[in-house]
Amino acid sequence: MSSQSLHFFTPSSTACPNITFPKPSLPFPNRRSPFASSPRTFSIRAVSASSDPNPAPPPVVVADNGAGSRVVAAADSSSIDVDKVTEAELKENGFRSSRRTKLVCTIGPATCGSEQLEALAVGGMNVARINMCHGTREWHKRVIERVRRLNEEKGYAVAIMMDTEGSEIHMGDLGGAPSVKAEDGEVWTLSVRAYDGNRPERTITVNYDGFAEDVQVGDELLVDGGMVRFEVIEKIGPDVKCMCTDPGLLLPRANLTFWRDGSLVRERNAMLPTISAKDWLDIDFGIAESVDFIAVSFVKSADVINHLKSYIAARSRDNDIAVIAKIESIDSLKNLKEIIEASDGAMVARGDLGAQIPLEQVPAAQQRIVEVCRQLNKPVIVASQLLESMIEYPTPTRAEVADVSEAVRQRSDALMLSGESAMGQFPDKALTVLRSVSVRIEKWWRDGKHHEAMELPAVGSSFSDRISEEICTSAAKMANNLEVDALFVYTKTGHMASLLSRCRPDCPIFAFTTSTSVRRRLNLQWGLIPFRLGFSDDMESNLNRTFSLLKARGMIKSGDLVIAVSDMLQSIQVMNVP
Ligand SMILES: Nc1ncnc2c1ncn2[C@@H]1O[C@H](COP(=O)(O)OP(=O)(O)O)[C@@H](O)[C@H]1O
Numbered sequence: 001m002s003s004q005s006l007h008f009f010t011p012s013s014t015a016c017p018n019i020t021f022p023k024p025s026l027p028f029p030n031r032r033s034p035f036a037s038s039p040r041t042f043s044i045r046a047v048s049a050s051s052d053p054n055p056a057p058p059p060v061v062v063a064d065n066g067a068g069s070r071v072v073a074a075a076d077s078s079s080i081d082v083d084k085v086t087e088a089e090l091k092e093n094g095f096r097s098s099r100r101t102k103l104v105c106t107i108g109p110a111t112c113g114s115e116q117l118e119a120l121a122v123g124g125m126n127v128a129r130i131n132m133c134h135g136t137r138e139w140h141k142r143v144i145e146r147v148r149r150l151n152e153e154k155g156y157a158v159a160i161m162m163d164t165e166g167s168e169i170h171m172g173d174l175g176g177a178p179s180v181k182a183e184d185g186e187v188w189t190l191s192v193r194a195y196d197g198n199r200p201e202r203t204i205t206v207n208y209d210g211f212a213e214d215v216q217v218g219d220e221l222l223v224d225g226g227m228v229r230f231e232v233i234e235k236i237g238p239d240v241k242c243m244c245t246d247p248g249l250l251l252p253r254a255n256l257t258f259w260r261d262g263s264l265v266r267e268r269n270a271m272l273p274t275i276s277a278k279d280w281l282d283i284d285f286g287i288a289e290s291v292d293f294i295a296v297s298f299v300k301s302a303d304v305i306n307h308l309k310s311y312i313a314a315r316s317r318d319n320d321i322a323v324i325a326k327i328e329s330i331d332s333l334k335n336l337k338e339i340i341e342a343s344d345g346a347m348v349a350r351g352d353l354g355a356q357i358p359l360e361q362v363p364a365a366q367q368r369i370v371e372v373c374r375q376l377n378k379p380v381i382v383a384s385q386l387l388e389s390m391i392e393y394p395t396p397t398r399a400e401v402a403d404v405s406e407a408v409r410q411r412s413d414a415l416m417l418s419g420e421s422a423m424g425q426f427p428d429k430a431l432t433v434l435r436s437v438s439v440r441i442e443k444w445w446r447d448g449k450h451h452e453a454m455e456l457p458a459v460g461s462s463f464s465d466r467i468s469e470e471i472c473t474s475a476a477k478m479a480n481n482l483e484v485d486a487l488f489v490y491t492k493t494g495h496m497a498s499l500l501s502r503c504r505p506d507c508p509i510f511a512f513t514t515s516t517s518v519r520r521r522l523n524l525q526w527g528l529i530p531f532r533l534g535f536s537d538d539m540e541s542n543l544n545r546t547f548s549l550l551k552a553r554g555m556i557k558s559g560d561l562v563i564a565v566s567d568m569l570q571s572i573q574v575m576n577v578p
């Protein structure tokens with residue numbers, strides 16, 4: 001194999017020019033004796049990969065077999081797993097034009113069957129999201145089982161995200177009706193009473209016991225951020241009489257916010273916990289079902305994220321459930337940086353965000369959230385109303401296409417469908433729109449060489465992490481300048497892969513990882529094509545084996561130009577596929 005590699009090595013007294021050093025394992029720079037006092041210089045040397053006099057013996061790799069139990073496999077296990085749909089997209093569009101933006105679909109009554117789920121998987125769904133605000137745990141469990149079965153039997157790699165309900169104030173169910181119209185000038189009763197079956201006409205229930213105490217006559221009540229508007233005209237015990245001032249459709253469990261003198265009233269419900277008692281039970285359910293992501297609604301501070309992460313760590317077998325912070329409240333915007341730092345990713349939850357801040361401020365908030373996430377190396381999802389009109393119509397509006405384009409242009413990691421896929425009439429068509437707009441805008445970006453000047457600050461605290469970051473930044477830049485076909489990254493935890501993704505390079509990133517759960521988590525990150533592969537610390541043998549496995553599947557061919565990095569050996573290798 002002809003290859004050039006740039007290895008980072010420590011110039012210690014024992015350094016022999018052709019030996020590459022494993023990454024320093026000491027976590028803090030000031031504990032790095034014997035070099036602590038002298039300035040540390042790192043050289044980049046080109047050495048031939050084949051000249052390493054001490055190739056590591058083939059080690060044993062511990063891999064997750066996907067069903068939960070861990071198996072110890074020989075490093076030379078001869079298989080490679082990749083999502084069937086990504087493989088097809090790659091073969092169809094070529095390296096350059098394969099889709100980089102990931103797609104999340106909320107699963108609801110319109111898409112919960114196996115056939116419908118499979119249609120979404122084929123259409124490019126990378127993550128299936130279940131919203132615990134709706135449906136029963138049994139219902140969600142069946143959806144998870146169906147997705148898992150499709151993955152196993154049909155070769156998809158759809159990850160599961162569970163979204164908590166959170167302590168929001170919302171209306172109850174509408175007695176089974178899918179929606180109810182509220183007309184201008186009508187008087188409705190909003191009540192905390194529980195009606196069993198015989199709910200009076202024009203009455204809706206509210207889930208928050210303090211509701212009647214908290215609202216005042218004259219307050220404005222916004223349903224779903226303004227889809228319907230009421231004014232409070234009278235309070236009678238637990239019942240609140242309201243007049244409809246903006247007519248519209250009321251949907252089951254629609255979100256409620258109330259406004260006084262032009263500002264959002266949130267003193268009382270600010271006291272409610274971010275994670276309610278019911279949410280903790282849902283989280284236990286999510287852990288038991290080994291979901292890949294838990295998205296936390298109405299996050300106000302980093303504390304709740306830290307709390308949840310330690311809760312998961314104590315209970316989850318492999319501690320591999322990623323925690324996503326939903327940015328959808330004023331407090332979450334105030335504490336944005338700390339929250340994102342504490343989380344494994346974030347969601348721009350524009351539905352509720354737009355009910356909490358003036359609508360015209362949502363685009364700037366989105367831009368800022370995406371930027372902070374990219375800088376802190378956390379995946380970010382742009383969510384809600386991307387293609388809202390497609391709940392009813394088979395084509396999107398021009399404005400919706402422009403909105404989707406903007407999220408792709410901002411280079412967010414993922415786009416999400418909510419009502420469009422959960423209860424809309426055209427879930428597959430909506431997904432197709434997301435897919436084709438993504439591919440188109442990404443191509444426009446690459447062809448126009450719109451490489452942004454976004455500064456990517458150092459995120460790691462240890463010296464070793466800093467080296468990894470420099471390697472990834474350099475490798476991504478080299479990949480653009482040399483116009484390579486693909487970046488390869490061998491990563492056990494997924495961290496190196498995310499650092500490459502953060503740079504948003506022009507070519508796709510093939511991320512090889514030993515565990516099925518890391519592979520599923522990488523599904524949410526921009527430009528990554530996750531593969532499950534057993535590998536060793538010997539990069540030369542890893543590369544040779546990967547090349548032959550991928551060639552056999554027709555995914556690469558001789559002559560393709562590849563840059564490879566790994567988190568076992570801190571090096572950059574540039575080579576043509578033999
Ligand atoms: N599991 C479910 N069961 C029934 N309906 C659902 C389910 N999930 C979502 N939906 C429907 O899809 C709509 C959009 O979903 P989503 O945006 O996740 O929820 P919300 O509107 O509560 O923010 C919901 O309002 C609800 O009508």
Ligand SMILES: C=C(OP(=O)(O)O)C(=O)O
Nearest residue numbers: 328349350351352383384
């Ligand atoms: C994604 C959101 O959360 P949910 O759909 O759960 O309200 C949102 O508010 O935009």
Ligand SMILES: [K+]
Nearest residue numbers: 133164165297
């Ligand atoms: K929710």
Ligand SMILES: [Mg+2]
Nearest residue numbers: 328349351352
């Ligand atoms: Mg929300």
